Each structure stands twice: as structure tokens, then as C-alpha cells.
Amino acid sequence: MNGKVEYVYVLDLHSKVWGVTDGFGYDRVVPGYPNAYVMAGSRLVNLSKPVRRDDGCGLVVTRPLSLGDGSLLKVMRRLEVRGHLRRHVSKLLLWGSRDGFTWHYLGSSGSGVMRWLGGSGYRWFCVGVGLEGMSWDECLRGIGVEVTMG
Numbered sequence: 001m002n003g004k005v006e007y008v009y010v011l012d013l014h015s016k017v018w019g020v021t022d023g024f025g026y027d028r029v030v031p032g033y034p035n036a037y038v039m040a041g042s043r044l045v046n047l048s049k050p051v052r053r054d055d056g057c058g059l060v061v062t063r064p065l066s067l068g069d070g071s072l073l074k075v076m077r078r079l080e081v082r083g084h085l086r087r088h089v090s091k092l093l094l095w096g097s098r099d100g101f102t103w104h105y106l107g108s109s110g111s112g113v114m115r116w117l118g119g120s121g122y123r124w125f126c127v128g129v130g131l132e133g134m135s136w137d138e139c140l141r142g143i144g145v146e147v148t149m150g
Contacts, residue, residue, distance in 0.1 A: 035047075064124040067147050079144070091110060093105075093130070
């Protein structure tokens with residue numbers, strides 16, 4: 001935990017999936033396997049408990065993706081969202097980096113697909129998916145990409 005940032009990464013040991021939650025002033029981590037507990041002032045918070053939102057809105061951002069050999073530059077040609085989604089994705093965003101620290105905004109789309117992307121090559125990419133009006137029986141399963149070595 002780092003008091004200088006406003007988010008916390010949480011690893012679900014059962015599914016091996018990382019999640020991010022807001023860091024609203026956590027003081028310390030409390031051991032409580034298999035759940036993830038923290039103290040926020042005098043309040044014990046269970047970070048493993050799902051938070052249900054009725055609006056179904058959110059933004060999912062991937063960790064940096066090397067998409068193969070991290071030392072080679074790649075050009076993103078196609079990017080698409082995959083999953084069981086009845087409604088359209090509200091926004092698809094793409095960033096690229098050559099050094100892992102400086103990120104460049106590469107484009108966005110109002111649908112779940114970006115095609116014919118070109119430009120300079122990058123070693124890493126981050127993908128953001130804005131979801132709006134998602135219901136509990138819908139799911140985002142992943143992203144499909146097509147890259148060329150550039």
C-alpha cells in the first residue's frame with residue numbers, strides 16, 4: 001500500500017485475477033485469508049466483497065501489454081472488445097509506449113472495434129474500455145488484437 005496513490009491493486013488468490021479499488025485512506029492491511037481486509041480509520045473494509053452498482057458503468061484499463069516480444073516495436077492494426085454484451089461499449093481507448101513510462105494516446109472509438117490503426121510502432125499498449133448500462137448477466141471476456149511488427 002502506498003499512501004500517495006488513490007488506488008489499490010487486489011489479487012484474488014482463487015481466480016488469480018488482479019483488480020483495482022479506490023484507496024480511500026487505508027491505514028493498514030489486516031491478515032484475513034482468503035479475503036482481503038484493510039483498516040480505514042476505525043472501520044474494517046473487505047476488499048473481496050463485490051460492489052454492485054445499479055448503473056452498470058465503469059472503465060476497465062489493462063496493464064501494459066507487450067503482445068509478444070517486449071523488445072520489438074509493434075503497430076496495432078485492429079482492436080476489438082469480446083464478451084457477452086447486448087449494448088455497445090461506450091468508448092474504446094488505446095495508448096502506446098516505447099519505454100514503459102511515457103504513454104501516448106493513440107486513438108479511441110465509440111464502438112467496440114478500432115480498425116486500420118497505423119502510425120509508429122510501440123513496445124507496449126494499454127487498452128481502456130468504457131462500459132455504460134451493463135447488466136449483471138453481461139460480461140467482458142477480453143480483447144482481440146491484430147498487430148504487425150513495425
